[in-house]
Amino acid sequence: MKQIRAVMVGQPNVGKSSIINAISGARLHVGNFAGVTVEKKEVTLQKGEYDIDIVDLPGIYSLKAYTPEEHVTKRYLIQEEYDVIINVVDANILQRNLILTLQLLDFRRPMILVVNMVDELEEKGGKIDANMLSTLLGIPVILTSAKEKRGVDEVVDKLIEVYEQKVCECKLYYNEKIEDEIEQLSQILLQSPHFSDPNLARFYVIRLLENDEEIYKIVHDLPIFLELHEALGESIKRLKLEFDADSVSDIFADERNAIARSIVMQVMIQPQKETLTDKIDKILIHPIFGLPIFLFFMWTLFQITFEVGSIPMDYIDETVSNFAAWLKTILPAGDLNSVITDGVVPAVGAVIMFLPNILILFLGINLLEQTGYMARAAFLLDGFMKKFGLQGKAFIPLVSGFGCTVPAYMAARTLKNPKDRLITMLILGFMNCSARLPVYVLFIAAFFPTTSAGNVLFTIYVGGAILGLIVAKILRTILFKGEPEPFVMEMPPYRFPSIKVLAMELWIKAKLFIKKAGTFIAGAAMIIWFLSSYPVNEQLQSQYEQKIVQAHSEAQKVLLQNELAARNLEYSYLGQIGKTIEPIFAPLGFDWRLSVATISGLAAKEVVVSTLATLYAVGEADERSDTLISKLRENIDFKTAIALIIIIMIYSPCVAAMSTFYAEVPQWAWRAFYTIYPNVLAWLVAFGAYHLLKILGY
Amino acid sequence: MKVTQMKIGQSGIIKKITAPEPIKSRLFAMGIAKNNRLQLLDHTLKKQTWEIEVEGTRIALRKEEAEGIEVEQ
Ligand SMILES: Nc1nc2c(ncn2[C@@H]2O[C@H](COP(=O)(O)OP(=O)(O)OP(=O)(O)O)[C@@H](O)[C@H]2O)c(=O)[nH]1
Ligand SMILES: [Mg+2]
Numbered sequence: 001m002k003q004i005r006a007v008m009v010g011q012p013n014v015g016k017s018s019i020i021n022a023i024s025g026a027r028l029h030v031g032n033f034a035g036v037t038v039e040k041k042e043v044t045l046q047k048g049e050y051d052i053d054i055v056d057l058p059g060i061y062s063l064k065a066y067t068p069e070e071h072v073t074k075r076y077l078i079q080e081e082y083d084v085i086i087n088v089v090d091a092n093i094l095q096r097n098l099i100l101t102l103q104l105l106d107f108r109r110p111m112i113l114v115v116n117m118v119d120e121l122e123e124k125g126g127k128i129d130a131n132m133l134s135t136l137l138g139i140p141v142i143l144t145s146a147k148e149k150r151g152v153d154e155v156v157d158k159l160i161e162v163y164e165q166k167v168c169e170c171k172l173y174y175n176e177k178i179e180d181e182i183e184q185l186s187q188i189l190l191q192s193p194h195f196s197d198p199n200l201a202r203f204y205v206i207r208l209l210e211n212d213e214e215i216y217k218i219v220h221d222l223p224i225f226l227e228l229h230e231a232l233g234e235s236i237k238r239l240k241l242e243f244d245a246d247s248v249s250d251i252f253a254d255e256r257n258a259i260a261r262s263i264v265m266q267v268m269i270q271p272q273k274e275t276l277t278d279k280i281d282k283i284l285i286h287p288i289f290g291l292p293i294f295l296f297f298m299w300t301l302f303q304i305t306f307e308v309g310s311i312p313m314d315y316i317d318e319t320v321s322n323f324a325a326w327l328k329t330i331l332p333a334g335d336l337n338s339v340i341t342d343g344v345v346p347a348v349g350a351v352i353m354f355l356p357n358i359l360i361l362f363l364g365i366n367l368l369e370q371t372g373y374m375a376r377a378a379f380l381l382d383g384f385m386k387k388f389g390l391q392g393k394a395f396i397p398l399v400s401g402f403g404c405t406v407p408a409y410m411a412a413r414t415l416k417n418p419k420d421r422l423i424t425m426l427i428l429g430f431m432n433c434s435a436r437l438p439v440y441v442l443f444i445a446a447f448f449p450t451t452s453a454g455n456v457l458f459t460i461y462v463g464g465a466i467l468g469l470i471v472a473k474i475l476r477t478i479l480f481k482g483e484p485e486p487f488v489m490e491m492p493p494y495r496f497p498s499i500k501v502l503a504m505e506l507w508i509k510a511k512l513f514i515k516k517a518g519t520f521i522a523g524a525a526m527i528i529w530f531l532s533s534y535p536v537n538e539q540l541q542s543q544y545e546q547k548i549v550q551a552h553s554e555a556q557k558v559l560l561q562n563e564l565a566a567r568n569l570e571y572s573y574l575g576q577i578g579k580t581i582e583p584i585f586a587p588l589g590f591d592w593r594l595s596v597a598t599i600s601g602l603a604a605k606e607v608v609v610s611t612l613a614t615l616y617a618v619g620e621a622d623e624r625s626d627t628l629i630s631k632l633r634e635n636i637d638f639k640t641a642i643a644l645i646i647i648i649m650i651y652s653p654c655v656a657a658m659s660t661f662y663a664e665v666p667q668w669a670w671r672a673f674y675t676i677y678p679n680v681l682a683w684l685v686a687f688g689a690y691h692l693l694k695i696l697g698y
Numbered sequence: 699m700k701v702t703q704m705k706i707g708q709s710g711i712i713k714k715i716t717a718p719e720p721i722k723s724r725l726f727a728m729g730i731a732k733n734n735r736l737q738l739l740d741h742t743l744k745k746q747t748w749e750i751e752v753e754g755t756r757i758a759l760r761k762e763e764a765e766g767i768e769v770e771q
Contacts, residue, residue, distance in 0.1 A: 011727075062727035066720055093754045096729035249723060257731040277756075278739075287743045379758040383746035392747065392758070486721050486763055490728060491749065491756035 004163050005053045005081065009073065009104060010088035011097050012036075012059025013492050015116040018146035019088060020056050023156060027508060028056055031369035032495050033396065035059065035414035038069040040076060047156050050163075055082065058413075063103045064210070064249075068421070069413040077107075078214065083163050085111040086155065091121040091128055091143070092493070094268060098260035105137070105170045106206050108199035110162045112140045114155055119145040120493075124271030133267045138170040147498065168199075174255050177242055181235040182206060188231055192224045208232055209239070209248045277372075277493040284373070290380045297373075301364040302461060303454035306441065309357030310453070313445070317627045320349030324617070335533075342617040343529025344522050347610030350628055351517045354438035354609075355510065361434055362509050363502065365403050370497035374399065375489060382487050388469040389476025391415075391487045394424045398468070401431030402461070405657040408433075409664055417485035422670060423475050425661060429653045429678055430468035432461055435605035439648050442609055446632045447641045464649050471681075517606070524607050528600065528614045531574035540567060569615070588647070588686050589640035598647055604654045639693035643686040650682035699771070701738060701750060701764040709737035710769030712752070717766040725763065729755045736769050 008016040012034030021028055026043045029036060041056040057076055058069040065074040077085075087104050089097035094115070101113060115128055134141040140158045144151035173179050185208070186201040195201055207215040209232070219225060236248050243251045284293060324345040331337040368374050374396060382392025393415060401408035408428050415421040432440070440460055444453050544564040551557045569575050570592075578592030585595040593615045601608040609628075616631040636644075652658060652675065662671055699710065712734050717725060729752045730736070739756065740749040748764045750757055 062723060064720060064723045064727065066724050066727075093729070095753050096727075096755055099727065099729075247719075249719075253723075253726045254732060257726075257734070261733075281740065281749075285740055285749070287741065290742075375758070379747055379749065380742065382758070382760070383742050383744055386746065386760075487747065487758065487760045488721070488724055488728065488763060489758045491758055493756075 001051050002049055003051050003053070004083050004159065005055065006084040006086050006159055006163075007055045007076065007082045008057055008086050008088060009077065009100075010059060010114075011061050011090070011100055013490065014059065014088045014090040014097065015146045016059065016088045017041075017056055019114065019116060019144060019152060019155065020054055022146045022149050022152040024054070027504065029505075030501065031374070032372040032492050033369065033374045034490050034492070035067075035069060035396065035411070036369075038410050038413045039072060045156075047160065050160055052156065052159065054086070060100070062100055063207070064212070067414050067416045072413075074214065078218075083110065084159055085109055086114060086159065087111060088114045088116050091115045091118045091126070092124075092271075094128065095257075095260045095264045098263060099256045101137070102172065102256045102259060105139070105168070105172055106203045108168045108170060108202065110166060110168055111170075112142065112155070112158050112162055113137060115141060115143050116146055118143045119148050119150070121271060124275065125269075126271035127269040129267045133263065136263050136266065137172065139168065172259065174252070174259075178239065178251070178255065181209070181239060185209075185228065185231055185235060188224055188228050189219070189222075192222045194222060206252070209236065210252055211247070211249060275493060280494055281376070285376050285379055290376075294377055294380055298462075299458050301361070302458040305357050305360045305364070305437075306444070306454040306457045309354070309360050310441065310445065310450075312356050313353055313441070314627075316349070316353040317629065320345065320353070321627055324349070338533065339526060339529050342533075343525050343614055346613040346617045346628070347525030347528070348517050348522050350442075350609045350613035351438055351521050351606045352514070354441055354606075355513060357437055357441055358434045358513060359506055359510060361437060362403060363506060365399065366502055366505050367497060368399065370495065370501065372492045372494045375491045378489060379491065385469070386487075388473045389480070390424065390469070390472050391420060391485060393487060393489055394420065397424055397428065398431050398465070401428045401433060403434055405429060405431070405433045405653045406660045409657065409660045412664070415485070419480040419482060420485050422665065423472050423480055425665065426475060426670075426674060427468035427472050429657070430464045430471065430650065432464045432649060433605065433653065433657075435654065436648055438606050438609045439601075440645060442629065442632070443641050443645055446629045446636075447638055460645065460649060467650065467685075516604070520604060521606055521610050524600065524603055525610050525614055528574065528596075528611050531577070532569055532572045532615060534572060537568065537571045540564070540571065574615075584683075588643040588683070588690050589637065590644070591635070594636065594640070594644060598644070598651075601648065602652060602655060604656070605648065608648065637698075639690050639698045642693060643690040646686040646689050647682045650685060651679045699769055701736070701748065701767045701769060702745070702761060704738040704769070706738055706740060708771075709735060710771045712736050712767060713770045714768040715766060716768075717763060721763065725759075725767075728757050729753050730757065730767060736767070 008020060010016050013032065017028040017030045017037055020026055020043050021030065024043050024045045028041055037056055037058045039058070043054050043056065045052050057073040060070045060073040063074060065071045085104060085107070087101050089101060104111060115130065118128065121128065128143060130141045130143050140162060142151050142154050142158055144155065146152065182202055182205050185205040186198060189195050189201040189204060190198060204215050204219060208219070219228065239248050239251055245251045284290060324341045327345065328337060328341045331340065378392040378395040381395050385392055385394060396414065397408045397411035400411045405428055408431070409425055412421050412424045415424060440457060444456050448456050544560060548557055548560050551560055574596055575592065578596045581595050581599065582592040585598065590598070593612070597608045597611040597615065600611045613628050616628065661674055665671060712730065712732055715722060715725060715730060715732070734753050737751045739751050741747065746761055748759055748761065
């Protein structure tokens with residue numbers, strides 16, 4: 001077997017990840033905006049005698065990396081070992097894409113060019129001559145459509161072919177005067193014993209002429225650095241004079257733009273039709289109507305999430321309760337019976353119940369990602385967000401936060417300015433993730449009339465977002481003085497989302513969710529059950545048993561049994577833990593059970609629901625199969641429910657999210673701040689709300 | 699004429715770009731380069747954020763950056 005390692009490089013949103021999916025059947029995340037892939041992902045496949053390893057990298061506009069995720073790509077290109085570069089370009093915007101291609105060709109490494117999205121170009125009446133393009137660039141060119149799976153197999157064939165040839169036959173050169181300087185400087189670099197490859201020397205020199213800091217750091221330690229540095233200064237001076245330019249970067253920029261333009265003129269028949277995107281945009285980003293339309297979309301999404309998602313909810317809830325009751329009768333009495341029927345089944349059931357809501361929410365977020373509306377929303381909100389010290393592009397990680405906070409922290413890599421990025425990450429926890437949806441839906445269903453449920457849910461999400469903006473403003477004025485980074489963002493054309501991709505993404509989400517419920521949440525439930533069932537107070541037990549025997553009526557018996565169960569629960573480990581932390585939450589009206597549930601939410605937010613389900617199941621002795629919702633109504637009052645919702649909105653996200661934050665932010669001070677402040681803030685706001693409601697007489 | 703002085707729908711050829719690095723390189727990488735054709739597509743209500751099209755790419759940018767781009771009809 002021969003090993004080939006190939007890297008996917010191209011500007012953002014050209015379809016790199018889509019092509020890998022089409023070639024290999026992988027399920028990399030794709031979306032119609034720049035910056036979907038933010039870390040490297042590897043996919044392996046086999047073809048004949050070759051083991052091919054394809055590395056998907058974040059999109060990069062130019063080798064002058066700008067944002068952190070672009071630096072991931074650049075660092076990979078410069079430092080890692082690989083055999084072939086697969087450069088992907090978008091046929092619709094060939095000229096702009098070719099500029100990066102020209103920069104990559106400076107490497108003079110084995111490379112192929114994949115011209116993707118030809119389906120769109122042809123649909124508009126355009127055409128590209130692949131042979132001509134290949135002749136001009138000196139590398140193989142393949143026309144593909146990842147959407148229609150056209151030409152994707154050929155990518156693998158050409159990849160192997162180029163791998164076997166080992167050389168790049170690129171014939172492109174810059175202006176003679178520039179090439180002369182490159183040649184001179186290369187000679188100096190090649191004097192160094194570490195340097196024997198003239199191609200690499202040429203690449204380094206070009207980068208140095210463009211004032212590339214990363215390459216500077218590499219050559220800085222070479223013994224010939226001083227000589228090189230001096231000669232470089234001379235060359236730059238000469239070139240600036242010759243071309244009457246402010247910097248050599250500008251010279252290369254003009255040079256590459258001119259080459260790209262002339263290539264496009266030779267190989268492309270330009271499309272004629274006016275695109276649909278222009279027409280849609282006239283409405284969706286209309287100066288006046290744009291923003292209201294956006295808010296309406298969001299409102300509708302939450303209405304549907306609650307209304308439609310709740311239709312099967314009662315039914316699932318009831319089925320689970322009945323199922324647990326039925327299991328109770330057929331399993332032999334004892335601990336096994338109890339751990340299953342009081343511990344695992346109610347807990348897992350209480351979480352699974354919300355699968356429909358979560359899928360609807362994800363469908364909404366996915367549509368936002370796939371259609372291209374995401375970038376429009378960022379455009380519409382930029383001015384508004386600027387007032388709070390953020391920029392429109394931060395909208396993208398913030399929206400991902402409505403799905404899951406973990407990838408959202410990663411998505412913040414698309415923000416260049418470290419301050420902007422940190423502020424965004426510090427407030428991301430206030431964007432309610434889908435794991436919190438079960439808690440909200442449960443409490444809304446229990447404490448609000450169904451007519452206003454969707455609006456309450458919408459209010460919670462908007463409330464979280466507004467709180468996030470206010471905190472961002474405070475952070476910006478106190479801790480991160482300075483202006484947010486400039487906002488420059490590509491707006492992709494609208495694309496009709498592929499039903500297959502949507503279905504696939506939802507299926508993956510559903511599978512992950514069920515798996516999480518079946519493993520992580522079931523495990524947590526077992527721990528909670530154990531902690532809430534042991535130790536058993538023998539004395540108490542026998543005391544009550546006596547009383548029960550002596551009881552006069554059935555009703556009294558039941559009463560005593562319930563009392564015993566409740567007192568046993570208080571005596572358990574969990575009860576003891578709960579009693580210890582109760583004072584912290586007592587001012588918010590929480591009893592120890594709610595306190596325990598809140599703390600357990602740090603493991604995962606769904607666990608709040610499953611813990612409540614277990615605690616209320618263990619705490620009741622009778623066989624009545626009450627639903628969780630009615631138990632909550634019996635045990636919790638309105639203002640406490642509100643305080644709980646507020647706590648869940650604000651306090652620390654789950655451990656998975658926290659560890660992602662720690663991985664992305666190296667500074668200890670920020671980690672500590674991040675760990676503490678949301679919890680303090682959550683308590684204070686909940687306290688305020690609780691007492692306000694009390695004064696109002698709730 | 700600056701981009702911010704254009705009317706929606708108007709187009710022209712880019713003549714000069716003034717912006718500090720690294721924004722200048724970024725603008726260039728997105729296709730905003732000398733001699734390319736630019737069309738103004740839209741702006742928000744308060745003219746804070748602008749949308750232009752250059753050689754097939756739609757780009758959103760702020761007033762500050764848009765002011766640095768000069769076009770000729
Ligand atoms: N019509 C059409 N759409 C495509 C094609 N390839 C990809 N797309 C769409 O283009 C968008 C971008 O695709 P991605 O695969 O996420 O692009 P990427 O290059 O990985 O993007 P980044 O990770 O952000 O750099 C998605 O909406 C895809 O569905 C194609 O051949 N034809
Ligand atoms: Mg990608």
